[in-house]
Amino acid sequence: MLDWFAALLAITFIALAIIYDVRFRDVPWDIYRPKVAWLRACMYFCCCYLLSYLSGGMQLVLDSPVFTTAQLNNPNWVRFTLGLYGFILVAYAGVWSYFTPVFERPKNPLISALFGFLWGSSAGQLFLAVWLIAGKAGLPAWGTWLVTFTVLAAWQPNWHNIYWDHYIAPEHDTPMTQKIKALGCHIPNMAIALTWLTFYENYLLFVSLQVIACVSASLGMRYPAPWAAPSALNYARRTRARIPRCTGYIPRDPRSDPYTPFYPGWHGPARSTTTSARS
Numbered sequence: 001m002l003d004w005f006a007a008l009l010a011i012t013f014i015a016l017a018i019i020y021d022v023r024f025r026d027v028p029w030d031i032y033r034p035k036v037a038w039l040r041a042c043m044y045f046c047c048c049y050l051l052s053y054l055s056g057g058m059q060l061v062l063d064s065p066v067f068t069t070a071q072l073n074n075p076n077w078v079r080f081t082l083g084l085y086g087f088i089l090v091a092y093a094g095v096w097s098y099f100t101p102v103f104e105r106p107k108n109p110l111i112s113a114l115f116g117f118l119w120g121s122s123a124g125q126l127f128l129a130v131w132l133i134a135g136k137a138g139l140p141a142w143g144t145w146l147v148t149f150t151v152l153a154a155w156q157p158n159w160h161n162i163y164w165d166h167y168i169a170p171e172h173d174t175p176m177t178q179k180i181k182a183l184g185c186h187i188p189n190m191a192i193a194l195t196w197l198t199f200y201e202n203y204l205l206f207v208s209l210q211v212i213a214c215v216s217a218s219l220g221m222r223y224p225a226p227w228a229a230p231s232a233l234n235y236a237r238r239t240r241a242r243i244p245r246c247t248g249y250i251p252r253d254p255r256s257d258p259y260t261p262f263y264p265g266w267h268g269p270a271r272s273t274t275t276s277a278r279s
Contacts, residue, residue, distance in 0.1 A: 002062070006053040013046035030236050032170045038226040041115070041168045045122040052125035055132045060203045061125070067202055077200060084196050084209065091185040092213040097220025099177040101249055101259040103235060105170065105222040112223040113215050120214030124207030127152060127190075131197060145198050152190055157182065165246035171235040172221040173248035174260060189213060235259075 016039055024036045052058040071077040127148075134147040165173070173181070189209075197206045238244040251257035255265045 002053065002059060006050060006058075009046050009049050009053070013043055013050070016043045016046070029166045032231040032236065034170075034224040034228045034230070035226045037168050037170075038115075041119070044168070045118050048122035048126040048129075051129045055129035057125055057128040057132050057203070060132075061128070061207055064201075064203050066204050071200065071202070080196055080199070081202075081205070084192060085212070087192065088189065088209050088212050089216070091189060092216035093220070096181055096185050096213075096217055099180050099262050100172050100217075100220045101174065101177075102220075102222045103171065103233060103249075103259055105224060107222055108225050108228075109219060111225040112218040112221075115223045116215030116218030117211055119218065120211030121207060123214060124210030127194070127210065128197075128203060128206060131194065141198050145194055149190060149194055153187075156186065156190075161245045162243060165248075166236065166238060166244075170221065170224065170231065171249050173246075174254065174263075175248050175250065176254070176263065178248050185213075 020036075020039050020043065024039065027033060027036050049058070052061075067077075067081075130151050131144065131148045134151070135144045137144075137147070139147065160169075165171075193206060193209055197203075235249045237247040237250055239247060249259065251260055254260040254263040255267060256269050257263070257266075258269045260266060261268070
């Protein structure tokens with residue numbers, strides 16, 4: 001059955017790639033178009049799922065026990081697991097979402113959550129696949145952890161900075177929030193979750209952690225439905241390097257910008273206007 005599912009994934013990827021090449025290949029990046037973004041995202045999700053299948057990760061997720069009786073009776077496992085789930089919730093539903101400019105995107109929680117589930121389940125299986133492939137090198141557990149962390153630490157920020165944040169995600173950062181999210185959410189998520197996976201090998205729970213993170217992030221950024229109209233507001237910015245990188249939204253004055261209420265010292269645009277008029 002899993003072989004048939006993998007074949008369906010491959011066919012889906014090819015079909016989406018053909019549609020994209022024929023209809024949307026020359027669409028410019030700077031105005032956000034949800035239909036095209038979903039198409040690109042679904043191609044990426046297919047690739048992650050296929051890598052998981054080829055590495056054996058998908059089989060482990062489906063066949064391995066969610067947890068064992070011995071683990072439930074192990075207070076260290078219980079504390080570590082509950083603490084990790086708590087951290088993911090605080091980091092992504094709390095910190096990540098708080099430091100996210102949503103501009104004028106309307107809330108659509110069901111669609112955002114659906115995107116987050118696809119994103120998280122594919123990302124979690126991508127991380128698991130890298131961990132499994134690294135483990136085939138015959139390294140000790142700490143060596144597998146180190147190789148996996150190094151590969152993902154190189155892949156994730158570059159993938160997001162160069163492609164994801166231009167072509168799939170609507171603008172949801174500033175230069176300040178990029179640093180906060182990297183140091184407060186993404187890096188500790190990867191370091192702690194991989195350590196937990198290395199100790200306990202709860203594959204389904206590991207993937208579920210990334211599902212929670214990505215559903216929280218998708219809700220936090222108000223990820224739009226594929227049928228939503230293209231954005232009339234162009235807040236996307238990128239560098240002029242040979243390989244352009246996303247800079248995030250750069251407000252003139254983040255303390256008075258209407259879209260950066262999380263910025264230290266923010267006093268809102270109304271007060272800023274009044275102050276300027278008096279002076």
